[in-house]
């Protein structure tokens with residue numbers, strides 16, 4: 001059924017008739033105007049800036065509008081090392097963004113603490129507090145990698161249905177849009193992770 | 208203002224002076240588009256005027272020193288890339304230089320020349336980006352920054368073909384450099400240097416005489432030379448205040464004594480001077496680059512006696528420093544004879560340059576703070592380490 | 593530039609009460625240093641800055657050092673085994689009360705374009721008597737660096753205009769750059785190329801309490 005629909009649509013397109021569904025149109029609009037938060041933490045942010053500059057030209061993806069205010073942004077690119085001192089602010093920024101919102105963890109540091117993992121002031125991965133949509137490995141990832149992450153995110157947005165149980169978070173009334181902000185305690189962050197988002201891997205502990 | 212306020216904005220009675228009226232306490236940062244990262248300033252405002260400004264650090268404190276003390280000397284080399292992440296090659300050099308001092312290593316001549324070439328290219332791209340960001344802070348949204356990054360990409364291409372990485376080069380080793388130049392690199396570098404000279408003319412035609420730039424920067428954020436020296440300010444900022452102090456000339460490390468270059472000095476110590484000094488320094492760097500690319504001698508790039516594995520310097524200490532694009536970058540290493548440094552300390556130029564930030568901003572408008580901070584040239588990776 | 597012996601001699605003539613001692617350095621670079629007494633530290637620093645022949649007007653770098661063992665600070669020449677091995681064995685509390693904390697100042701002269709002259713100031717021990725005179729009144733460049741040393745090593749600088757934590761947040765306990773500081777084990781067991789984390793994890797169960805014990809209370813109060 002689906003297949004014939006697709007074929008029919010392509011056929012019609014060739015005739016100059018554009019046929020779409022509300023779902024597709026909606027997602028098409030969303031995926032081509034993902035506005036990132038202008039938010040850099042460390043070295044990876046420079047590659048993020050480079051990606052938005054002349055040579056790599058993020059504007060091709062409709063994402064050149066870096067918004068300084070979280071209220072106007074759809075996408076948070078966590079580009080750089082998240083320290084324990086900074087983590088509460090990062091979570092708060094995410095909470096201030098309006099739904100639908102997405103997170104790209106750019107670079108080894110944002111994923112796991114990266115080279116600075118042993119540090120006493122380094123958060124070992126932003127996914128302990130935030131739901132991450134796309135991870136980009138690298139230290140720093142090249143701008144091309146960021147572009148790839150953008151395309152991955154766009155595909156993800158395009159494939160989201162508007163109805164049914166698989167619909168995205170912002171269309172589910174009960175789904176959380178804010179996550180609890182950790183506190184800076186006497187030795188580190190309290191709590192060390194948000195169990196609603198992240199659980200420690202068990203396999204590693206056994207070994 | 209899109210600042211994230213830890214302490215909420217609140218009005219409070221001024222303590223000093225009856226007529227001062229109500230003051231506003233405002234936290235700018237750690238997330239703010241003009242703080243160049245995660246820097247935060249707690250500002251007290253009287254209307255639009257700054258009455259107090261306290262920088263708050265530590266939002267990017269990545270425990271570089273602690274990590275370095277737990278691993279061998281060589282393992283810290285890639286970490287130095289991430290200090291001032293615009294200028295990984297000068298960071299490499301400062302660290303390699305200090306270890307060479309500590310262990311008494313020699314560097315072959317060709318490696319010294321390559322170090323000079325990469326360091327000066329680093330300086331050019333750092334200053335270019337700085338000017339781009341400074342203009343961005345002033346409201347010249349996009350154009351100068353785009354131009355700067357376009358040229359920076361050309362230099363990064365050179366770095367990439369030489370070291371394999373655009374930003375985190377991890378190129379220098381104790382007693383030389385990791386690899387020799389690839390074939391054809393020299394010609395490419397010469398072309399880039401030639402193009403840069405032309406670009407600088409164009410860039411300056413766009414900016415130096417620009418009325419808005421002059422209005423926003425002249426007589427703004429004036430720093431006296433006495434205050435700068437006492438506060439340990441270094442680099443272009445110090446020279447903009449008229450103090451003739453450049454580690455390249457003073458220490459004559461590497462082969463800098465073979466090049467003929469001038470040290471531009473500022474007269475007023477204001478933000479405009481700091482901008483101009485950087486443009487002039489880039490021109491001097493290009494001069495050095497032209498000579499260095501012409502005179503590059505043949506030979507090995509690593510001292511054959513240098514050992515990378517099982518490297519254990521004798522017990523002792525050394526302080527080494529170079530003129531990084533942001534100022535004097537120093538390393539202080541204490542060795543106890545083991546493979547790991549006993550104490551590893553980075554002297555970050557941008558942290559020291561921020562000592563005088565409050566002084567420069569005092570009594571100025573809030574909008575000037577952004578421009579003054581932009582002219583200091585900070586990178587948080589280095590400020591907080 | 594005068595030799596260190598000459599400087600030492602001139603300090604003693606100008607300030608007869610001052611305790612000054614030359615610390616050797618076995619490294620090929622030969623940067624020897626002057627160990628100052630705590631009481632006259634500020635006076636000596638002022639002398640070094642204002643003396644017309646020295647004019648050490650620029651204090652470039654301030655390093656904090658944590659010497660765990662009392663025998664270490666006798667110059668740098670020592671058996672290679674000492675500190676490196678002790679660090680592993682002394683993961684617990686050990687004899688951390690002995691030894692001392694140290695602040696090292698690297699001075700240069702911008703007027704004469706020479707240097708460095710290295711000053712050292714040492715605290716009495718590592719636990720209770722951790723006070724040193726602040727040199728910020730002499731060189732403002734020490735302001736942030738001394739704050740950083742207070743933050744990470746716990747040296748209290750008397751006379752510092754604004755002694756607060758610089759990098760860590762207020763309310764953080766302990767001094768993380770000290771050599772016996774235990775890092776909270778808040779990341780998963782995972783072998784890294786830098787060290788065998790799993791092996792070192794085991795004695796750290798209940799790490800928080802150990803930290804509580806090592807962390808001295810805020811010495812300012």
Ligand code: SF4
Pocket residue numbers: 042043044045079080081106107108109110114115138139140141289
């Ligand atoms: S992943 Fe690497 S480049 Fe990115 S922030 Fe971390 S250290 Fe810097």
